[in-house]
Amino acid sequence: MQQFFVFVRKECYHIFRDKRTLLILFGMPLVLIILFGFAITNEIHHAQIAVLDQSRDSYSQRLVRKMTASRYFEVNRYLSSYKEIGPAFRQGDVKLVVVIPGRFAHSFEHEKVAAVQLLTDASDPNTATTLINYANAMIIQYQQELTGEIKLPLTIRSEIQMVYNPSLKGVFLFVPGVMTLILMLVSAMMTSITITREKELGTMEILLVSPLKPVMIIAGKVVPYIVLSFIISLIILAMGTWVFAMPVKGSLLLLLLECILFGLTALSLGILISSMTNSQQTAMMISLMGLMLPTVLLSGFVFPLESMPKPLQVVANVLPAKWFNIILKDVMLKGAGLRQVWMPTAILCGMTVFFLAVSIRKFKIRLS
Amino acid sequence: MLPIVVEHIHKSFGDLKALHDISFTVNEGELFGLIGPDGAGKSTLFRILTTLLLADKGNATVNGLDVVKQYRTIRREVGYMPGRFSLYQDLTIEENLNFFATIFNTTVEENYDLIKDIYEQIAPFAKRPAGKLSGGMKQKLALCCALVHKPKVLFLDEPTTGVDPVSRKEFWDMLRRLKTKGIPILVSTPYMDEAILCDRVALMQKGAIMQINTPANIVAGFGMPVWAMKADNMYRLIRDLRAFEGVYSCYAFGEYLHVTVNTELENVKAYLAPLGHEGLEIKPAKPGIEDAFMQLMQEQNELA
Amino acid sequence: MNNYSIVTKDLTKRFGSFTATDAITFEVGQGEIFGFLGANGAGKTTAMRMLCGLLKPSSGEAKVAGYDIYTQTEQIKKRIGYMSQKFSLYEDLTVKENIRFYGGIYGLSNQQIKEKTHALLDRLQLEKEARQLVSSLPLGWKQKLSFSIALLHDPSIVFLDEPTGGVDPITRRQFWDLIYESADKGVTIFVTTHYMDEAEYCNRISIMVDGKIKALDTPAGLKKQFNAESMNDVFLQLARAKS
Structure with a gap:
């Protein structure tokens, strides 16, 4: 020894x-x-996003406001059709596109389920993952706000077009x-x-x-x-x-x-x-x-x-x-x-x- | 029981024959030298005897123990100083010595009388990292570390290579004192002049032993007279002598040339006379180990 | 004074408070074989590095091949060859590739390299091994090859740092034959060695002890001065005197 x-x-x-x-x-x-x-924490400040709002109703606009109210996102442009999504990404500034389908408020009120689509530029998977996490968190918050107001169980089903690690919380x-x-x-x-x-x-x-x-x-x-x-x-x-x-x-x-x-x-x-x-x-x-x-x-x-x-x-x-x-x-x-x-x-x-x-x-x- | 017995050892590395049919024995209390240049196979032989390498063919025992089967016991009983300086450069003299004492299950104090003479010479620098010591001091420290567990056989692979003549002399003085304590020592060296300090030597070249004998007998067996010659322009003298067919060998030896001839000396003198060498001097010389080594080498080359 | 190849005056190098080379003064003539001896740590390497333009002296003067070692190190490097036992050739290149490489760094033309390669291989009788890796050559051949390569660009001085360590006695003498031959052609040889018999082959020898040159003369002169039989005795007397 x-x-x-x-x-x-x-x-x-x-x-x-x-x-x-x-x-x-x-x-x-x-x-x-x-x-x-x-x-990593720095990247999330003022990420440029694009919004394709096909509903243009009060619920959808509130959602966008909610997202941009944080320091994390900044609306770079509003899109008018799906075709513009590709070019928006390719120009490089836009990291995330939020697509709100038509009749958003209607779905909300009548079907209790509304869909939001989040598209990210996954060429940088790290940033993409993080952005999705942030956006998701905000959507959930928004959903909770609405639920509180209307006192009805509402769900916003966010559909994400990027595979990501579901266990990532932050x-x-x-x-x-x-x-x-x-x-x-x-x-x-x-x-x-x-x-x-x-x-x-x-x-x-x-x-x-x-x-x-x-x-x-x-x-x-x-x-x-x-x-x-x-x-x-x-x-x-x-x-x-x-x-x-x-x-x-x-x-x-x-x-x-x-x-x-x-x-x-x-x-x-x-x-x-x-x-x-x-x-x-x-x-x-x-x-x-x-x-x-x-x-x-x-x-x-x-x-x-x-x-x-x-x-x-x-x-x-x-x-x-x-x-x-x-x-x-x-x-x-x-x-x-x-x-x-x-x-x-x-x-x-x-x-x-x-x-x-x-x-x-x-x-x-x-x-x- | 003989401390070292080597019988017909062969060892190859790929195509290279490092050792070819090596046999010798080292007697009780003997200082045995392996003399030869780099590439003679000395280090390979040391590693086989210290159980670090396996021979391709042949047997060897150290202190009566087989180097293959009983390697564990041998490792406890021998002291080994490898060719390169192999101590921890970032540890001090003291730390190195204590470390090696402990891994051999002993303490520096226990065998202090054995290393006392040597250690006292480096003790003033005990707190200095080994890497900052001079060549001679490093060798002394390495010897202390190899001796600290009072080995029954001591293996020293080229302990004086790259060390200046003063430190070399001191090192050999230490070896002679160690010999009086009865430890058999196998030592190797590329310096021919160190051969006379051994009891017996094996002259090695290209993996083979050319001769084993006492230094005195090797010199006595040289067999032909050697002439020392010199002139003011040595380079011209060498060239002229080598051009003469009566000259068997002609090598520079310090101040003089050592020349052996296969004809009468008078013929050589007659040949040199008209060439006009100034300051020409010819006198009989005593051959040394190096003369013998070169003669054996020349014979070996002629055979090949 | 023009045919001195190396001239130093009070050349000194200090590392902090330690004086490695202490005001050494000597001259080496063109074509001379100059033995530079000393114990380990006596300051030989430091002195040699200063003369090769690798180390700036703390004080004193020196000229190598007529160039000042403070200001003209680039010119010096072109005029000297250097060979040491520790570093000489690239083991993983062939003999020819090594020659070509060293010829290239000294700016020889392709034609020159070709001619010199041929002459060099011929003189060392290495034609058969020209395409072999240097690592496959015996040590003695490597040393001879590396000496010849140090001479490739026709330097006026070659510095040899323990060129024959570990080499067998016959090859060692063949090596000295090469040295003699070059000196005969007028190349200055500045050599360190631990073999005292080799010291005798030099025209003149200096012996350094603790950074100072303690003796400088021909081998015969030194033996007479110290009343010694061999250079080994001279060396031992000098080194002993310090302690």
């Missing part, structure tokens, strides 16, 4: 003496969160995303680099020619990074909560345990990478290209998974990041408990065990 503690202490020396890496490790989450956080998408990204980076990339560095320096040679067991070498290298990645997830969560008022609806304990689980998955991936390569450079390339890029692109963090072609959606299933993202969103935003997220959790556990088993099999007790 003494050996193990000494090993961990040595690893901590490496981490804390490398000021530059340390700065990146702790600086990056902050920068990313702030970047994503403010970039702009908090990025916090789980950044968390996934950073944990992947710290755990997978840093571990693979720190192990290959020993190989490059030649110190692995001495460690192998010592009574240390391979498991001990790996565990000794990995433990500090587990702690590190846990601290970083705490920082990200704290920032999400205090700076961006992000809710954590589910159990905090569950959330933290899931973070540790994902940290372990990423670590086991890092160990696997380091068992396949001998140079820091290759390890970094594999981590970046093989882990970071898919994490950014395919985990549903930047681009909604549902709007991706089927094959990519299938590929996304093998990414631990996808499952962790689901867990995070469900726990933080929907308040899900373990019962709701047991499947992604089980998948992550399975992946971790699999990666560890493969890397222990592949770990060389000799140099070749």
